[in-house]
Amino acid sequence: MTGNLAHLTLAFGLLGNVVSFMVFLAPIPTFYKVYKSKSTQGFQSAPYVVGLFSAMLWIYYALLKTNVLLLITINSVGCFIETFYICFFLFYAPKKARMESLKLIVLLVVVGFGLIVVLTQFFASGAARGVIVGWICLVFSLCVFVAPLGVLRQVIKTKSVEYMPILLSVALTLSAVMWFFYGLLLGDFNIAVPNVLGFTFGIIQIILYFVYKKKKPVLVSTFDGKICEMEEQRFPEINDHKSIDVEKLNKSKDVSHCMAAKPQMIPNCTIEVSS
Template identity: 75%
Template sequence: MTGTLAHLTLAFGLLGNIVSFMVFLAPIPTFYKVYKKKSTEGFQSAPYVVGLFSAMLWIYYALLKTNVLLLITINSVGCFIETLYICFFLFYAPKKARMESLKLIVLLIVVGFGLIVGLTQFFASGVTRGVIVGWICLVFSLCVFVAPLGVLRQVIKTKSVEYMPILLSVALTLSAVMWFFYGLLLRDFNIAIPNVLGFTFGIIQMILYYMYKNKKPISNEKITEFEAKKYPVGEMEGKRFQERVDHKTIDVVKLTALISSDILPVVTKLKENGHDAGHVAVEPQAHPNVPNHIIEVTA
């Protein structure tokens, strides 16, 4: 029986490593877009900094235990990948975003993780140290799994799943299942408990995805509703074009009237003095209201 449990634990741990590795690689398309456009375009570094902090916490916890080697392997890989993402982000981020990211790194990685390690090393020992760090990992993991609530609210509000990729949701759900059973078989509830919440939110995300994947986003339904009811699409475009043409025609009429009002008195005066108006070059006076350009109207 003990051998069977050991094999099951190893199997779930290896599957957890594989699925978690896929989750770590999920942001690659995002960073490919950043590379192509040479700009972070409003993307945030917080998920990657938080991911690095989480991986470092779990490595520290695993080092205090004796039987969770597979927890060390995947989180070591995670630390490496998240560090690459952060460096890539800092390279292409504008100055303001770069400074905000550096502040978050200092606050979370340097100060936060440094305090956890320092305080537990100096004020706790043996099993107590592992218990304290385990509780910190548990609470932090629960906070990370609660974070997608904002995405769920946005999906329900907009009826759009644009910002909730289904493949990532499936991968996170599978990862939660694997690590739950890995922690359960090890009787390590600091690993198992947070993944119950992760599995629950993963299922909710997938349900919402299939509910709203064929729905039309609300934002697209609010476009000129009144005009759409009043005019068909073709008539609306024709109406707008006619308004532009009428506006340009009025400008030309005004321009002609203004120029005529300046030239006509000069021509009349020349005729009265006996000059031939047809052979006289007349320069119109500058008028403050004449446009600086001549508008050409084309049908």
Template identity: 55%
Template sequence: MAMAMANHHTLGLIFGILGNIISFLVYFAPAPTFYRIYKRKSAEGFHSLPYIVALFSAMLWLYYALLKKDAYLLITINSFGCAIESFYILLYFFYAPMQAKKQTLKVVISLNVGVFSILVVLIQFLLKGSNRINVFGWICASFSVAVFAAPLSIVAKVIRTKSVEFMPFSLSFFLTLSAIMWFAYGLLKNDPCVAIPNILGFILGLVQMVLYGFYRNAGKEKMEKKLPEHIIDMVMLSTLGTSDIHPIGAQQNGIKKSGSEDVKDDEETGNREKTTENSGELQPNGSTV
């Protein structure tokens, strides 16, 4: 009996560590976008909302893990999630237009400060002991279910357009793998709040990969050679955030979603020439003094 319990604990530890490693990689997926923002010194055309929602999700799970006191692997990944999402938001805020800064600040104050503080205060003063953990755990699980359901809009878009342009296979694969690891961890740790949302995550990831295999050649001739980074973020972070994330950067620059690289290059060249006329010296990284 003791041996079986030890094996159970060891398996849970292994799946938790694997879940941490894969989740670390997924958290780094938006890095190319923010490197692009840094190089251009502008966040115009990008959204802050998915990163704000991802931060809120990490904050919820971190507080839940702290309530449980023995969920160290949940603490590590969600502490990292809070740190890197905060960094993404700060970098976005630094380079965003004034109007976008105001909107970002409003959402952060209302959601990450206001809603989170209200939840914590209610949980601390209205509930005690195991009830506090159970109720907050199901709040986290409910939020995760809503978040996992968000990419259904991407699935519908793939079916409607018969194109996988907005659904990279590698990202769907790693998100599915992450869901498997965290489901196994929740199951072995007897934590349904962790296990149940990842069942939906696994099913959705599987559907995405099947659709990719079915439609990958359907609209190939219409796709660009390289997918813009903010499209990848839309897919990745809609799994963490909301489904109302649109790649407006391409639209604002006059670039068609299925256009060629030549059109894209022409538009960027025109923008740089216009910036030079208005602002003077053009820096090597594409920004102006």
């Protein structure tokens, strides 16, 4: 029976490694968009910084334990991939986003992780050190699952899932299932507990994705290179050769600074500029 349990634990651990590797690769389409546009657009670096910090913590935790080698393998790979993502983001990010990302990196990766290692090494010993680090890992694992939820507000506001990493959400959900059973079979609740919420958060993101999947905003180009997002239903039907008072349009917050629209949205329109 013990042998069967060990094999089952190993199986879930290996599956957890495979699915977690998929999690780390899930943002590739996002970074391909960044590469093509040469801009980070509305994407954020927080999920990748938190992911790097969490991977470092789990490696530290695994080094303090004796039976979680599979945590070391996957999180070592995770550290490398997350570092690549962050460097890629910093290269294409505008100055403000770059500075915010660097502050977060210093706060979590340098100061946060450094303090955890120093304090646990000097003020804790033996099993107590592993318990403390385990609780810290539990808390920040929740942060990894919660971090992608930051885009939910943007999805609801714009009614667009363009910036919602759905592949990451699906992969995180599957990963949560595998690591939950791995931790449960090991009797390590620091591994099992956060994955319960991880599964819950993943399901919420997937549901929200399908709710707003077909609700795309209308993009309107402007003369100064800006993009204004407007929903099609905000434009009443306009007959041919009807004119639009630009000053009236400018009173609307959503269409401020917009001086042109796509032909299919306002057909055969002339624009009268009031002096």
